[in-house]
Amino acid sequence: MKIHxxxxxxxxxxxxxxxLAKADFVCVDTEFMRExxxxxxxxLIQIADTNEAAAIDPLAKDIDLSPLLDLLVDNEDVLKVFHAGGQDVEIVYNLTGKTPHPIFDTQIAMMAISQSEQIGYSNxxxxxxxxxxxxxxxxxDWSRRPLTERQIDYAIGDVTHLAKIFPKILQRLIKTGRGAWLDIEMEKLADPDNYRNDPGAAWQRIKAAGRNPAMLGRLKALAYWREIEAQDKNLPRGRIARDETLADLASHPPRQQADLAKVRGLSAAWKDNEIGKRLIAALEGSSPLGDDELPPRTPRGAPLGKEGALVADLLKLLLKIRSREIDVAARLLARSEDLELLAAGVRQLPLLxxxxxxxxxxxxxxxxxxxxxxxxxxxKLKMTHVDDAAPTAEAAE
Structure with missing residues (x-):
């Protein structure tokens, strides 16, 4: 393979x-800073097919990334291969408003041919x-220039190795007949909605107890305010205010700006500065969530009454057994929370x-x-189907 x-x-x-536009697939990786x-x-952007590989410097003066971005998001004839590519896809989305397509993620693929839940690239x-x-x-620090030869070699290795591994994984998928299993998973990875920063939905990522409409309305307003502040200042959300602080403010809203000095996690200066004023304005402008916005109620009470938790444990045991039997990552088959919902009587679930x-x-x-x-x-622990036609003890008598 030629290394440029x-x-x-x-x-x-x-x-x-x-x-590269003539290749069947290209392997892609990025190096970025977001701390x-x-x-x-x-x-840095690394890309390779089976014949050549290169690292691209997006910080180089006057470089036009359009040909690369067009290849990634508009060329449907070339498969884009990533490993644990969620953050790489996010970067492409931020630059173009689109996601790479078609797409293949080797970390996800490994879940269909082994019991590896989230195998790292080195492994x-x-x-x-x-x-x-x-x-x-x-x-x-990938933002520093010039990059050393060691840095560049390390970065390019992420795609040259992947270009050799991907065909092997593909052959294994074809042999096992599980390639179709991954179609939906890959489409989920490429769904632009996963990467769209909607300030109005930011509150849904914050853990908050209860379903009180007024409290959640305040949380929504605060999360929206924080998102705008973070975007405008290009700072991590946590540098503006931590999730726990927003949840506390939503549950126990201050009566006036001066009270912000008493809030744990906020600077005392917020009691009379502009950012504190905007926070209070967000709280005062909040309104209770409507019924259609409230998070769904968690089903309570399993079909077997108080034994529901035990039923969920049995389902998790079944999941481990089946995962081992067919050599598939348990997480690909079902999530623990979905097993608990199944035990509680819910039937509209991905695993069904x-x-x-x-x-x-x-x-x-x-x-x-x-x-x-x-x-x-x-x-060995196995599962066996109960014969529904077997006579009951009463019938036998």
């Missing part, structure tokens, strides 16, 4: 993208290629739809409905 020198000009980037900013600062490379990655440049129903959901439902039981066979 660091690309710092529009001409070199355009030539590279013209060639001190709201928006991630893109510092992926070691398991497939038998190589150990030098992690010395992992926590480097599509391929998940045939692989796991049907047995999970049978267990809840008393049609499935545990058994020990040759020292």
């Amino acid at each position: 020198p660091l690309i710092t000009t529009s001409e070199a980037l355009s030539d590279l993208c013209s060639r 001190n900013t709201y928006w991630p600062e893109l510092c 992926l490379v070691e398991s497939w290629l038998g190589l150990q990655i030098d992690k010395g440049a992992r926590f480097t 739809e599509g391929w998940r129903f045939g692989v796991f959901g049907k047995d999970a439902l049978d267990l809840v409905e008393g049609k499935l039981a545990f058994a020990v066979v040759n020292g």
Whole structure:
């Protein structure tokens, strides 16, 4: 594979993208900094197909990234391969308002062919290629220039290794017949709604006890205020105010701005400065949430009464058994919270739809409905279906 020198000009980037546009797939990775900013600062982009690889410097003077972005978001003929690519996709979305498509994530794919829940890139490379990655440049400051040769080599390795691993994973998926399982998961990863920063929905990420409409209305207003402040100042949300502080303010709103000096997590200066004034204005302008905005009630009381928690535990045990039997990550089959909802009587769940129903959901439902039981066979825990046609003790008499 040909490794290009660091690309710092529009001409070199355009030539590279013209060639990559003819590839079946390209592997993509990014290096960025976001510890001190709201928006991630893109510092390096790595890309490779089976023939060539390059690192691109987005901070280079006057470089035009349009050819690369067009390749990622508009060229439907080239598959874009990432590993744990959520944050990489977010960066592309921030730059274009679109997400890469079609897309493939090797971390998600590994869940369909192994019991690995969230395999890291280093472990992926070691398991497939038998190589150990030098992690010395992992926590480097990618915004500093010039980049060292070691930094660039480390960064390009993220895509050159992936270009070798992806075909192997694809072959395994084809062999197991589980490729179709991932279609929905990959579309979820590429869904622009996942990366759209809607200040009006920011409150939903904050943990708050209860469903009081007035309290949640205040929380929504505060979260919106914080989002705008963070975006305008390009600072992390937590630098404006922590989640716990917003939840406390929503539950116990101050009567006047001077009271902000007593709020844990806020500077005493907020009692008479402009940001404190805007916070109070947000609280005063809040209104209770309508019924259609309130979070759904968590179902209470399982079908078996007080035994509901035990039923959920049995479902989780079933999940572990099935995951082991078919060598699939349990998380791909079902989430723990969905198993608890199933035990509580909810039936509109992802595990009861599509391929998940045939692989796991049907047995999970049978267990809840008393049609499935545990058994020990040759020292291993197995599941066995109860014969519905078997006569009951009363019938036998």
